[in-house]
Amino acid sequence: MMQAPLLTVRNLSITLHREGKHLPVLNDVSFDVAPGEVLGVVGESGAGKSVAGAALIDLLVPPLRRSSGEISLGRDRLDLMSPRQMRNVRGKRVGFIFQDPMTSLNPVLSIGKQLTDTMQAHLKIGRAEIKRRALAWVERVGLPNPERILKAAPHELSGGQRQRIVIALALCAEPEIVIADEPTTALDVSVQAQMLDLMRTLHKETGTAMVLITHDLGVVAKMADRVAVFYAGRVVELAATSDLFATPRHPYTAGLMGATPAPDAEGRMQVVPIPGAMPGIGALPSGCAFHPRCTRAQPDCREIVPPLAALEAGLAACLHPLPREVRS
């Protein structure tokens, strides 16, 4: 990346406090996002993707706590901010899209109320202007009859319509970056494609940077400029999307791709499972966390925690990365 990064995360660690113990949930995670860039974050469930996302704007609730790490947005250190300062970052500078459109909206307040409240909190503009913008946003996310929608309660909208509103809510104060935590996982394929299409359009229009958290490699392939692969609380690979799909270097990345059902050259469907399961919190194996499931594991994998190291293109945390040409 040539440009100065917009968001920088350095050595972010998060712990879980349970029965007097501090268990690592996220370990030394570092990444940046350039202005206007889409960073995909993938990994299995429980890898720490959502926790990382929430930590960026201090949305962690006990028993989770950030134990170390620097988070900078532009020149500002988010990790040093007071709750009050943080409130002015949330929504205003960093937008957030939650996974489940069914539960993300307050069920007892009208769409319009939720939209105008959000704008009012951040934009110093008059009532009428806010109303106008609210209408514009509803239209912009592709909903018909915006007047009616603003008056509607969330339950009167379908899942797809609600997710559009959630997107509008995240973007309405014109943030510099949006964190989208599995924005399409709860949606059907047909709606998912619509939603991705919408996000891509808005992204192009506003130039907002985006962190797109998902566990669907297909989504990443279509949306992301770069991809960070999470495994057991660490970033195990970070590369440009095309590089990553063409030549995954970390065995876990390759495993994920193999496990996704896809037709082979003859059109026959294939899946190659990764054996075993991701370790739970507090049950991390020594050395490389992936070594018990890794077909390439060597004795040293059991002892050394591989650092995220630069390879020819991108970064990987593996002592024995796959060679460049491994992917057929």
Place this chain on the structure above:
Amino acid sequence: MMPGEVVSVRDLSKTYGGKASTIEKLLGRKPRGLKAVRGVSFSIDRGEVLGFVGESGCGKSTLARLIAGLMAPSEGEIVFNGKKPRLQMVFQDPFSSLNGRWRVRDIIAEPIRTHKLRKPSEIPGRVAELLEQVGLSAADGMKFPQGFSGGQRQRISIARALAGEPDFLILDEPTSALDVSVQAQILNLLRDLQSRLGLTSLFITHNLSVVRLMADRIGVMYLGELVELAPAHDIFTDPKHPYTRLLIDAAPDLDPIDRTLHPIPGELPDPSRPPSGCSFRTRCPYAQPLCAEQAPPLRKGNGREIRCHFDLQPQSLSVPE
């Protein structure tokens, strides 16, 4: 009913709700029911895996529950070959499908005990055997389901299903709640069991790749109707119904170079007020005036069934809206 068939379903419909209260009856009001499944017919041959795909809410689970006998159909019938076969089902949610108060070994033994498939003394051995068959250890039988991950729970579910020695297995989205890597494990396990035990099954999912991997024939459902039914290969290489085509295209593939998205336009209509005529016409790029007026008949031929007035031509495949 043909000789090789295990189950045959005829004109199956299910309407939810629709009971009027006394006062509504007095006022002569008819509440609108929700027709979740509408006139679905198909049959499954012995040893065959029939797949069903469709969007959320299109009636897949309702269909599965009807066949499983968990509720009575509003119309139509389900005919089994010979006496009622032993049936088992694997559910989508690995967390709600196992009773958290029971030990795994009791969960698995329940079908054996209920149908008296083994002598009581043989049950522990059988349970251990089943646990190993699904890739768990016999010692796991002593634990409670809470101690297992989603994938492991799904294995337990499968073991329970197998314990009932089913003639017919219904799998309702058995991997939708799982991660890709775990999904791959379960799919492989199922495929393995399939080939070893020759199970007849109904495999329901919303993931086209998964159904393509698992099923011999595939039915596509839209708004409670079966819109297309064909051998798996044909569905993907030569989809005849516009919905099938659009559905296949809508799923993003793993190609980071061609980044085009193919969303299906519009939204799923309210299932309690399906559109007139063809139910897909509101989203169909090829819809004609006829589609609004007449419900398309189910056309059969070449081992395929399709509910559309027209034949989709290959050249029109890429026609954008």
Place this chain on the structure above:
Amino acid sequence: AEFRFAGPLDAYTLDPHAVSNTLVFAVLRNVYEPLVQRGPDLSLQPVLATEWTQLDDLTWEFKLREGVKYSNGNDFNADDVVFSFERAKKGGMSSHLADVASIEKVDDLTIRLISDEPNPVLPNQIVNWFMVDQEWADENGAQEPGQADNSTEGFANRNAMGTGPYVISSRDPGVRTDFAANADWWGEITGNVDSATFFVIANPSTRVSALISGEVQMIDGVPPQDAQRIEETNGIEIVATPDLRTVYLQPDMLRDELIHGGGVEGNPFKDPKVREAMSLVIDTQAIQQRIMRGYSTPVGLPIAKEIEGSTEELNTPVTPDLERAQQLMEEAGYADGFQVTLDCTNDRFMNDEATCLAVGSFLAQINIAVTPRTQATARWAQQINPPGYDTSFAMLSYSPYTYDAHQFLTGLAVTRDADGGRGAFNIGGYSNPELDRLTTEIGAETDQEARSALLAEALTILKNDHSFIPIHQLQILWGLQEGVEVVQLADLAYPLAWFTVPE
């Protein structure tokens, strides 16, 4: 001056003829008036009658007071008395007039009461017979006393119109009653109360609080245990006077078995020795000191000391003697005792429940295992009252409004009549032909001296038979703000006309 006072219960009704209830009379005597009434010294005093004479064995003549007006301005005359007689006869207090067979108007200011049998104490019996204005009753459809079996409420139930010193200016039944002085009253208000409010405060501790905080100037029904504290509080004092109500026990002596008891064949209470033993172990002094805190008078008869017929000698409480009692029990063959349920009230008078328990603990000394059963008065009465008499042992109380022991004897001591006349409230079914004979004789005896002798003879029999086990005579306990002067009457009345309050 204005006077505010509180008591535990409200008069059920303002209708003077509807029920026979002390509380109703206590409130109504400020509004309605009888022909004759008791004064502070308990002697009979003229009220609406100025003089009365017994013309013959069966006839009493009453001269009516002249110039008396009802508070609505109507004149009081003999017609009203005749009307009130007929009206009262239809009501719940008709028993007060049971001995009067008919009434006769001689002239506008003279009437005669005629009885079937000779009755030397008839005037004593009619002190609660209040006079109602005939025109007023006619105008308001109140010709008959209200009774629960009528489907509509009687007018006189909530409205009162009498000749008395006060009128009821407003009333909220069960809550408060306001009195205002009747400017046209024929008599003279000796106190200075020209308006008064009576509040009903059922909870004793709230009542005491209301007095201490000065919200009311007087409370009725001070719990004896609180009396000392009240006395010690500045500006507040206690006044007490004997209540003629006497508390006693009566076992069932009629049935052949104990219906609420056991551990024994037959009915041990039939044996006078057992009854004597019981009276010998109940330490009435201890009850007086511990439970009543001194505010009661132990008695030796089931009637109060002030009652006509009571003598110092007869009415001295028994001295407890455990040894003798045990010996008697042994002689009777009940050394090992037996079990019996004692039926008591728990809301009728002060510390009735505690007294009941204490009795039980005393009787335990001679192996009579008592199970106290305490209930609200309504239930208790429904159980033990005629016609059921459903008890084997009961704690009772009585206060003859004639202030004459003969009333006690006819109602409670003579053998029960089959048709529920005499002896109806002889709950224990006691029967002694000699006493029956004496009681009849007393009723007809007009010579006072001979009558007293007969009364003494009858009460001696009663005492020797131990068919009633007396405990104590209650006291009326009022708490007062300093400076309030009251007159306490033995019949619980609140004679407001005689009260003085600081201006």
Place this chain on the structure above:
Amino acid sequence: MIIHAIERILQTLVVLLVISFIAFMLITTLGDPIGLLLPPDATMAERNALIARLNLDQPVMQRFLSFVGGILQGDFGLSYRTQQDVGSMILERLPATAELALVSLLVTIVVAVPAGILCGVKPKALVSRAIMFFSIAGITLPNFVVGILLIAIFSVQLGWFPSFGRGSTVNLGGWTTGLLTASGWQAIILPAITLATFQMTFVIRMLRTQLMEVGQSEHIRFARARGLSETRIWFVYAIRNALLPTVTMLGLQLGNIIAFSVVTESVFAWPGLGSLFLQSVQAADIPVIAIYLIFVGAVYMVINLLVELSYPLIDPRLKRRNA
């Protein structure tokens, strides 16, 4: 919506009929009114006459029907104890109890709502824990003890409030109100607080649990992620969601409030329905007990129906589609 309301009202009527039947059976089983009505020295003839006059010789069903008929015509019978018309007795006592319940509700809302919100928002704070502890004490101390203590402190010691009664009242077309006079307000404070202690506990706990639950919901996280202020989040976004269960609970608690008013009224000599009921129970005044029970049932049903009809105002999800 309207259909739903009509349906509920019809069901309520059926239920009320059942209650009145039970209440009527009470009258007939609670023993023999004759024994209470007649003087003990009544003759057999008088007895039989009364039995005939009260229709006690007729079959139970017929008597029930005429009982219901009487109620429909506003004839509730007479009290055994006071010989007053039961209907008017109840109506006369109603305002006192209604105002007591209302003011205690007010006290509850003023005290418990902020306390409950505090406890829900900061469940771990020391104040919240203290509030929770005292709120437990609220249902632990029996109502009558609370009342007696309040009287001892505020009436006897400090002399701030009267220890009994309603103060002076104003009659507004049959409804006597104490809320228009200073002494009326003074008098209602202590009983209202006593009655409120019980409900307060429930409201505080309900709000706390609800807010704690809502506080963890996705939409609150989302609101926070959008940078809304905490005040706005709790007082606008969260409270609306916690309100419905709280209001419902208050409605359902009404029965308890009515019941506890019996105790409170008896302690404070409050001239309401509760004292009337207690007096009637002690005197076995069955007509009053029966009508009281029917009345309480009816009030309960009506208020809960109103509460239910108000749901859509609080939560739009509960609007019926076919309104």
Place this chain on the structure above:
Amino acid sequence: MTTKAILHNARSAPGPTFAAFAILALFLYAFLVPLFTADPFRLAGMSIMDSFTPPMWMVGGNPNFPLGADDQGRNLLTAMAYGLRTSIIVGVSAVLIGLILGGSLGLVAGFVGGRTDAIIMRVADVQLAYPALLLAMVIDGIATAMIGRERSAGLAIAIVIFAIGIAFWVQFARTIRSSVMVERDQDYVAAAQITGRSKLAIVLRHILPNVMAPVLVIATINLGIAIITEATLSFLGIGIPLTHPSLGALIRNGNAFLQSGEWWISAWPCLVLVALVIAVNVLGDHLRDHFNPKLRGRS
């Protein structure tokens, strides 16, 4: 629970742990003391001359009556153990009645649904209008009228238990019903149905164990309410007679002496009652938060 777990609990939740120990201590007091002492309520052992003995550290105190004696001369220390025992028996039995009655009705309503459910729930609505206090007064009256006068102490206790228990059923029924309605749609129930288990077996073996947690919470909290209700009934003069007293009856009895200076007669039972109910509630609250699935992850 292991010792370690208990220790951990004690540290993370000192209030509930303390409450649990307090409950244990009170139970021991209530059930052990009567085993070793003479019944202070047996009239035979009572002497009115001991009445109003103040606590032993006060002037006029007597070491035989460490906490003093009441108006009948009963030793308050032992009397309270008996009273507490009665209160606990009343509370526990009432809750059990409510639980069994409400539990089974709730199970039926939730599982069968439809008209059965509607009827049960309407009856529940009616029931709620008549809480324990009203009910107990009425039932007490009816029982006296119907069963007759032979109202031994035992029967009075039974009536109070019954009345309070009856009033509790609704809460149990509602809770169980809503849990059952959730559980009934869980896939493990469907699995059992497909397997061919009978309805009864499904309800009893599968659903019941899964709906018990919230019920236990309600049970603890209602235990406190039951004990208070009984005390209040005693105050109103309905309920348990002084010959077999509960804490409530002792408090009511002592109330008469609050103004006269003999504070100890009501103060001790009040204290014990408050301690018991607070302890039970603290524990119940803790369990409620603990079992609330919506609050998972908080504690």
